[in-house]
Amino acid sequence: MARIMTDYGPLLLRAMGQTCLLALWGLFFACILGMFFGLLSVLKNKACNLIAQLFVDIIRGVPMIVLAYFIYFGVPYGLNTLAGAKVTLSALQAGTICLALNCGAYMAEIIRAGIQSVDIGQMEAARSLGLPYWRAMQRVVLPQAIRTMIPSIINQFIITLKDTSILSVIGFPELVNTAKNVVANTFMSFQTWIIVAIMYLIVITALAKLAKVLERRLNRGRA
């Protein structure tokens, strides 16, 4: 155990950094996608609802490992043979897209449910005063919806952070991929995987603690 720590500690820490980097990029775009499709699904427009539903259903129905292979290998190959376009994606780019799509679909559902949990009367009251739909959404409905969404969103963040390990299959040097190399060099799989597990545990526990603090602060001073 001590040998792994001294010889490979810095490497594993750097890999953890890569994991967090990938997760952050993925989450960033997932929030945008989730917001977009979440709002699309609450609009009073059948076509918009259908598009949002389709996005969520497709992404939810495909395992992320398939999505990762498809985006990293399939899409550049397809574009090359079908359209003659030379496109290559780095593992980070493909990984980010993959996480953003996957997490974005779940975020869209969280955001839809959050908005729908706000009493319809809140929107009606705002509209009756003459506020346009989006203004009412922004000022009245979303601030209330976000409070109910926070726990689910944090939970989704944690899942996404863990899902980065799946992207070891496209060769991104995140923690699991790096740990595999360490094991290949040292044959000390027991010690290595314990260390990796503890590293994940620490980061995720910290994230969960942060979530609790955030949640408490949001609820402070409110009846």
Place this chain on the structure above:
Amino acid sequence: MAGHEGKNVKIHVSHLKKNFDKLEVLKDISIDIHEGEVLVIIGPSGSGKSTFLRCLNLLEEVTSGEVVVDGAVITDKKTDINKVRERVGMVFQHFNLFQNMNVLRNLTLAPVDLKKASKEQARDNALEMLRKVGMEDKKDAYPAQLSGGQKQRVAIARALCMHPDIMLFDEPTSALDPEMVGEVLQVMKQLASDGMTMVIVTHEIGFAREVADRVIFMDGGYIIEEGTPKEIFSNPKEPRTIDFLNKVL
């Protein structure tokens, strides 16, 4: 109709129909409501009275027919409904105060956001409206900290902050504990005597008798009978009106 007939028509409704999918809720409603008039709508639940009220500011989409508010044809898709709504206040059964804002912010949100007033003007105006409904000392409270009657008085003040010239009331006292009904009706009475044009859906027959200029009785999506409170309550002509009044009085 208590002398309002010669005045300007504030709301003109002709052949209004409203369906929810296959269910016909409003079948053929035509009525003119005049400036300064207090119109009270009564009727059994499911008669379409709330739906009718909600058609007057297009919270419900209208299936067919025409609704004209202050000269604006709101059933015409080209009309900017938000502009019309600024002049038509609405008070809801369940208050619908913005839960994420304190009382003062509830009152100033729309005027400031819609650039009707500067922050300072809106604040002064809000405080004046709160004084009017006797809620000045609760300006910093959140809705969850108020009683039902207090919430409804704040909701009325919120609507008044846009300086509407029409107020719609959708069963404003139905969700209140009995001892709080009086304080809300008192505020509404004051508004009526200030000359506000009001359309009120209510079950408060005593209030209707005292404050209404005209009462309409609705049932099954039609206006069955209309007249002064005296005509409707003391001398109803239609069997369905008589039947309803026998049940509630």
